[in-house]
Amino acid sequence: MFDKVLIANRGEIALRIHRACREMGIQTVAVHSTADSDAMHVRLADESVCIGPPPARDSYLNIPSILSAATIAGVDAIHPGYGFLSENARFAEAVEAHGFTFIGPTAEHIRMMGDKIVAKQTAQELGLPLVPGSPGPVGSLGEVVELGEKIGWPVLIKAVAGGGGRGMKVVNSPDEAAEAFSLARAEAKAAFSNDSVYLEKYLGAPRHIEIQVLGDGRGEGVHLGERDCSLQRRHQKVLEEAPSPALNAEQRAKIGELAAAAVRKLKYRGAGTMEFLFQDGEFYFIEMNTRLQVEHPITEAVTGIDLVREQIRIAAGGPLALSQKDIQFHGHAIECRVNAENPETFTPSPGKVIDYHPPGGLGVRVDSGLYAGYSIPPFYDSMVAKLIVSGPSRNECLMRLRRSLEEFVIGGIETTIPLHQKIIQQQEFIDGEYNIHWLEKLVGLKK
Missing domain, CATH: 3.40.50.20 (Rossmann fold)
Known part of the structure; x- marks a missing residue:
């Protein structure tokens, strides 16, 4: 060690x-x-x-x-x-x-999954289901139009080296292709120094489902269930829950085993996340994140497994602590990302924290570096805390989350706590009936 x-x-x-x-x-x-x-x-x-x-x-x-x-x-x-x-x-x-x-994983696996085209090709070889799209980068407007006609409009242009929604454009018809293609390449170039883009079928109302995996780098691998990350604003996750209210037991077991099998075939080392879109009962691989995720605490809450500890153990050469049959799932967990932003305009709100009182009690966890008197610098990502609640059922989890948000005090700056309070009051969210576009409609943003 x-x-x-x-x-x-x-x-x-x-x-x-x-x-x-x-x-x-x-x-x-x-x-x-x-x-x-x-x-x-x-x-x-x-x-x-x-x-x-x-x-x-x-x-x-x-x-x-x-x-x-x-x-x-x-x-x-x-x-x-x-x-x-x-x-x-x-x-x-x-x-x-x-x-x-x-x-973390090997440089080879980071590089493989960091290139979206190579990642898709690898996923196909591993037997993972893919969104219909281009087999590689598209180099001309003619290719965009030809593929759009072939797989059906609308389509999504995405940056090969992309992430976070940058270099991503929805194209509803051939008439929109020229402008979208040009803008996507320009954004990709500016953000990633790489203007290569590829094409995928645009799914109208999918869920964003991701599978947490662990591998020992020698051919053993397990999954730790799924997280539903469909509540997003401008392709940035806002709230996540585990397990997903959209999946049944059969779907959950199927996609989990597919992800674990892929990790074993790759001989992947450490923690990673396989991300999928889910619509009409079908999964579509979109990418693999070769790192710890922001939302890892909800997986820890429902499995009782410390993912950072496992990362360290595996990196030190240790075997996987558990086999798949040893991993048990209990209850429900939800994470709210709290940002130093205006909850309506989303304008960043750095500054000095005057008061800080995190919620507590059974099943409540707050991951944050805040304290009263701390000055949040304006140079970095605006997320300043994560509120994670867990309970025996989703309903009890929601009640605990409501109470915890009411208790959470961060004074001196604006935060997105009121946004989360608004989200959890909506009937569609209470019923688990939402997709990746739902939140943007709620806060009045265009797709």
Whole structure:
């Protein structure tokens, strides 16, 4: 087992990793920008190293600075968390080349799944169902129109190197193709330095279902059930729940085993997530995230398995702790992402936290680095807390969530807590009858 781990991240996920390490008897090293010198994970870590000024490109995305910090601190391994460098194959390679262990999958698998075309081709070889679309990048407007006529309008143009909705355009007819194709390529170029795009059939009202997987890197792999991530705004997840209210036992078992079998065939190492669209009883693979997910706590709540601990154990060379038959699912869990934003306009609201009172009680967990007096910097993602509630049934979980949101106080800034209160009062949400477009209609946004 490792003696010392460097956490190459910030905020609540850095604190989450620190806690798992400390419970395993592992010392932690926090890295931070000058804007994060007072962050909670920096205060609690055994050691901390400043790696640069506030902009992420000069600090949390600065590979030489992070490796220098690891060398100075004498760590055994580096945990990337999520975001930043967590799915950067070059970073994973550099970590290993400098004699540290990367707590995550191999650079080969990160690179494979980071290229959306290669990921789809790999998924097809692994026997996963795909959304109908182009076999590779589309290079001309003529190809877009030809494929649109073949698979049926509307279609979705997506960036090969994309994510987060950037470089993604819906095309309803041939008349819209030219503008959408041009805009998608321009956005992809600006966001990812790669203007390659591909085409998929646009599904009108799907659910977003993802399967949590673990692999030991030697051919053993399991799934830990599904999460429903359909509540999204501009392709960013807002609220997630496990299990999905849309699946029956047969569908759940089928897609779980397909994902676990894929992990075994790949000889995938560590934690990962297979993401699918689900519509009319059919699943369609869209991508694999080769990292820990923001929403991993709801899987922990229904399985009782510490995913960060398992990541660390596997990276240290340990076997999978459980076989598939040992994994049991209990009750229901929901996570609300709380952002420092206006709940109606979604304008960022960084600033000083005057009051902070997280909810508590049975089945309530809050992952956050906030404290009274902390100043939220304006340089990073606006998510400042995750509220996770669990209960024996979905109905009890909803009641607990309502009570917890009422208790949650973050004073001095605006947050999206009122948005979550609005969501859980809607009858469609209470009934579990929603899809990936439902939330945007609720808050008055166009698709």
